[in-house]
Each structure stands twice: as C-alpha cells, then as structure tokens.
Amino acid sequence: MLDPFGKKALEYLNSVGIESLNEFLSIIPARIDVNTALERVSWINTQNYPPDDIINLDRTKGELYDIMTFYALLGALVVSPYGLEMELVKLTNLEIYRSRFEQRIRETKKEILPSKQTEKLNNLVNQLSIKVKAVTKNEIDQRDRIILEKILWKDELDIEDRENKELKFKIHISDFFKFIGDDLKKYYVKGGYVYIQKGMLINAWQRSFELNIERAVNKIYENRDEIFQNYYSELYHRLNEIARKYFKKRLGIIEKASAQPLKFDLFPPCIKIALGGVPSGLRNYAITVLLTSFISYARICPNPSKRNVRVKDCIKDLSIIEKEILPIIIDAGNRCNPPLFEDQPNEVKNVWYHLGFGYTSYPTLEESGNSTWYFPPNCDKIRANAPQLCKPDKDCRYIRNPLTYYLRKLYLESRKRSEESEKSE
Template sequence: MLDPFGPEARRLIEDEFDGVEELLAVIPSYVSIEAVLERVMWIKSREIPREVLELEGIRDLFTFYALLGALAFSPYGLEMELVKEASIRLYMERIRKAGRLEGTALPLSTVERDEIPGRDRTILEKTHHTELGPEERKRLKLEYKIHLSKFLELWDGSLREVYIRGGNAYLTRDQAIELWRRSFERNFERAVNLLYEIRDELPDYYLRIYERLGELAREHFKERLEKMGRAEAQPLRFDLFPPCVKIALGGVPAGLRNYAITVLLTSFLSYARLCPNPPRRDVRIRDCVSDLSVLEKEILPVIIEAGNRCKPPLFEDQPHEIKNIWYHLGFGLTDRPSLEDSGNSPWYFPPNCSKIKANAPELCRPDRDCRNVKNPLTYYLRKLYLESRKKGKGESGETDGEKNG
C-alpha cells in the first residue's frame, strides 16, 4: 500500500469494517503490540526492515491505524512526531520503489505528451541542453498535474517555482513527492484529531501502545526533548487560545454568559493549565495537582474577570454561578471546596467545536488554524506543539551557527 489514506485504504475501511471505529475495535484481536511497534522501532537505525517495507493490505492498515489509535491519547506530543516521521519515511520509500504516485490520497494525474506547448517544455525541461545527463533530465521532467485549487491547499512555496496552465499545476516528480508529504501530514493530523474524540471508547490495547511509544519517543528525541518540551502543565499562553475562548474571555451578552463562562471557559482553562493531555476523560483535578493554589490564583481569577466583562456582569447578576463553576471543575456544588472534594462531580471536558457551534454559534468564529480541529483544547495543544517545534529549530539553528562560525 502506497498511502494509508489513499483510495485502496479508504475502500478497505469502508467495505470491510464500516468505518474507522469498527476497524479500531477489531485490530487488537489480530495484531500484537510488538508487531505494531515494529513500524517505528527501526527509526534509530534509519534502515527500514524488509518485513515492514513489504507489509501489504489489511495487515499494513491494521498496524498503521493501531498507531493512530495510540496517538489519540496524546495528539501533539513527541509520540506523534515519532510515528509521523517513521510513517513518512516508510511510505516515501514505497513510493520510490513503485516509481509512481498514483494510488495515493493526492489527486494527481500524469501529463500527456502533447499537453504542454513545445516551447514551454523546452524552457522548463531544458530539452536542448545536451550537457544534461539522464538523471537530471528525469528530475526536470513535468510528470504530474493537479487541479490548482487542490494544489494551493497544500503548497506554501512560491508559485514562481511551479508551471501553471489551464487551471492545473504541473509538477516534477520531486515537487509531486513533496506535495504528497504535505498531504500525508495533513491527513495524519486530521485522523489523530478525529480519534481524540473517541479515545475513551478505545480498548486498553491502544493505551499500552501509547505508553511504549512514549518510551521510544523519549529515547529517539532525547537530545531535542529539553528544547522542544512537552504538552505538560505550564503557564497559560493566552496568545495561542482558539477564537471561541478569546471571545469568551472578552465578555459576552446575556443569553451566552453561562455557556461561555461556566461551560466553555471553565473547562478549557482548567484543562489547558492543569492537564492539557489527560490520559482519560474521568481524570480529577486532584490527580493533577497537590493543592488548589494554581486553580485559585491563576484560573479562577481569569474566569471571574471574564464573567465581570459580560453584560450584565455574570457573578453580580447570578452570585450562585460560582458554585456552578466549582461543580464543573469536579468539586460538587460548593463555593468552599477542598482538594478532597475533587471527584464529587465530573471535571467537565471542553465541549467539542460542533457543540459550541450548535449551542453558542456567536462564539464560533473559526480562523485558519481551526481547520481539522474538533475541540478547543486540541487547537491549543497543536499551537503549543508548533511553538515548541519552532523554538527547538531556532535553538538548533543558533547552535549550528555558532559551530559553523
């Protein structure tokens, strides 16, 4: 299989299993955890084992989606980085060996011989340059085309690098492979985000894979770990919050107040600050902290300030609503909680984007980073992850510069 998100994979998932959830339900009965981990354990040696490279059909699909199921427990951690890196290298090697990109999720088609005007082809492919060898000529050849709208979804380079004609982008093999890589990353992230929403329904099998992936990731990225950091409890980054949370922080009118402050803001801020990557949905605040100081000094004041910005001010208008805040934090209906009270009610998880849109559409003003995200907390985790990667690369660049200097 050239692409686990391609048409062959989609057909197998729909025809044989009626969807991804059913696929994930049957995988533990057919594939051992060790067999799943073989897909990534080779990464340190940088040599893909033949048995992994030659995996086909259902078994290839099982082992790949088993990894995705495990990543549902930590969608933006080093575990995801490890699996994504190993998977891209594996499928890219298969594409290289197959010598084609047809059959991947990327809607490419091959370029017909007379499709590009001769003069343009002469300039672009340098066909009159007799000094060029066969490999260089092959590298310059425009082999694939893709509709411009699909191309622009994935391409972030300069359009000057690409030949565009008749609503299509024409690509060399190298350009097409790079576009496939970006397509794979997008599909990979989208799949993990979707599975994040059902992780509590997944068998323990996937949690055990996730724990093993954590060990492998820490070993593989040990030199980067300090630079990149992880999605653990840390001071809130208000600049990375999703639009709905920023709107709630600014105060909302009557009719939206209880949902925006008590339901959305309380759950989002508490999880984002105390437990951004909860291992399960029934986690309690006392599982994450040893006292209530962070909650009382960093989270509750922000909630109260946001409530006071509402029109009319929420807690002046409804003083009892503070008890509801504590209830949603998992302490039961009280205004004087202790740590021991944690667990007296559920610690409410941030509502999904679909629920926010249905219950409080005024809060839902998506930005470009909302694409493929199903929950405000996932949005925040992704932004933290991207920031940490940027920081890690920046520090790595500075170090390289010092060495080269």
C-alpha cells in the same frame, strides 16, 4: 495500499465492513500486537531507511494488516496529541510510504509499452490523497516539450537526472495551490492541471500526509473516550520511549504539554471571546461550561491519560484552582453584561460542579469526583450552542476541540524554540 488517507483506502475499509474510524480503532487491538505496530517506528534508532519487510508489508501481509499497523499508531497519539511522538510517527511513516512509492514507480519502468507504464502510474497515483494523474507520452505539445526540456535539462544532465526532471505527473491546480505554492509562472499548465516532476509530487504528497495525520488524530480525539484502552496507552508510552531516544537533543526544549502556567496568547478565538465577557444570553455557556472546562484542563491536566479523570488525580491541593483558575473565571464573568456572578451568585456553585466537585461553594480536594469534571466541548458543539463564540482563525483548520488548539500552539512554540536553539549551536 499506498496512502492510508486516500479515497481508495477509505473505500477499501468500507468494502470490508468498517464504517467509521473509531470502529476501525476498536478492532485493531485484537489484530495487531503492540510490538508489531512499533516496528513501523523503532527502526529509526538503528538505521536511516525503513527495512524492506516494513516497506513491503502491504504485499506480504495484505493491505488491511498494513493499514491497521499504521492506524494503531494514530490511536496511540490521541492519548497525548502534539509532541515528539507525533513527530516520530510522521517522520518514520513518511519514509515508509516514500520508499514504497519510489519502489512502485521503479517497477512501472519494467513495462515496455509507454501506454502500460502510464496505466500503472495512474493506478499508483490514484491511491494518493491528492488529485494527481500520470502524463501520457504525447500530451505535451511537441513545441512546448522542446522548450520545457531546454529549461529543465539545460542540455547537460545525465539520463537519471533527466528522468527525475521529466514532467511525468500533473497535479490538479487546487492541490497545487494547497501543497506546492501560489506562483504558476514557472509551470506548464493545461486543462486545470499543473505539470510536475516526481520530486515535486513526493513533496506535495508529504505535505498532504502530514496534514492528514493531524486531521486524523484530531478526528479521533473528538470521540477519544471511545478508544481509551490500555492497548493505546501502552503503545503511546512505548512510542514515547523510542521518541525520547531519537530526539534526545530536543528533549527539555520540546516536551509534551503538562501542567504549566497558562499562555493566554495561545488560546483559541472562542476562549479569548469568553475571557473578554459576553452578553447575557451567552454568559452561562461561555463562562461556566466553556471557560471553566478549558482553563481547568489547560492549566492542570492538558493531556488526561484516562477517561473520567478527577481533579485530585492531577493536583495535590486546591490552591491552583483557588488562586489561579477561579479568579480567571470570576473576572471573565464580571466582564459580562450584566456581570454573571453579581447577577447569579449561585453560579459559582455551578462552576465547582463543572470542575467535578458537585454543586457546592467550599469543597475540599477529596470531594473531586462528586460530579463529572467536564471536558471542553468540541468545536461543533460550541458552534451549535453558542455560534457567536466561534470566530475561527487559520489555526482552527487543524483541530476539532479548543483544547487541542492550545496543545498544538504550545507544541509549535516549543518546536520553534528547539529549531532556533539547534541553529545557534
């Protein structure tokens, strides 16, 4: 199985009776031990290329086994999405799938008949999560082929270079725009497909793979309570050790999001709208439910490592809540029309309730846990309860919860800093 996000992979999982991602993640711990899952990433600290037994895992142990070892890592990333661990999983698995893909392409060359080669290539690319087909021998007009060869080969390339430059694949125009670019001028286009070389196909697929990892982690994160298991926590911590060793230089610049001063400019649109104050019909949801949960988790526990975490698990006294979090919530409430807390003074007790202290005005830290500390609602819940708050921007495409929007932006910001510092060295 080549692409764990491809249609074929999903059909395969359905065919063995697995209907949802969470169901799949719930059976993995009984089938794949932590060390086995880690073999997909641990090689990075000792060698540049994945070992053959990992590249061939789908053949030696079967497709289901192979795909389970990969999804085990995705389950672990949900413990704390967006960090060096995600970088590590992306990097190592891109290399595994790229090597596997190259190996399988080489194997198609053993077929003597061109039609058989095309058939095998098509079987291979059909498994990808992007719309690609293999190009048949006479598909490009003879006249066009001569012109293209002149442009691509420039007469001086050796056989291997020529093979790499051959237009062996065609990608659907919609996926071309998504993963390659927006300028068709330099390409041969026919029947809704853009003709490309092997290297371009691999690059396009890499982009889709990275995006799919983010999408999958966000999808699992949506129902992450269901998979909070020691197995995934342990796997996450071991991933963290390997990542810290591999990315030594970037440590200190890229760190996982932890309790830290809030960066308002990185908040998602719905939170910015709530902060600006909203009309009466929206006030309670926007301020007491959404803003209270978002600001409190973002400030003091952006990556809760267990289910039903309490405020007292994350801070030692209430000063952060009293001096930082409550003023933000009260100010936003006062910007509502009419002002929320002037209109409904008891709503402050409801804020404490949503912070997990029960319905009260002056709690102590020890009282945290008297009610549930509400986690920020997922985007689909926000859209259902308060559609006026959801005005998605381009970054909303990747996430399914406002808190992961913020974690992702924090991560991208620190990654940019790290890249700049590497350049300036």
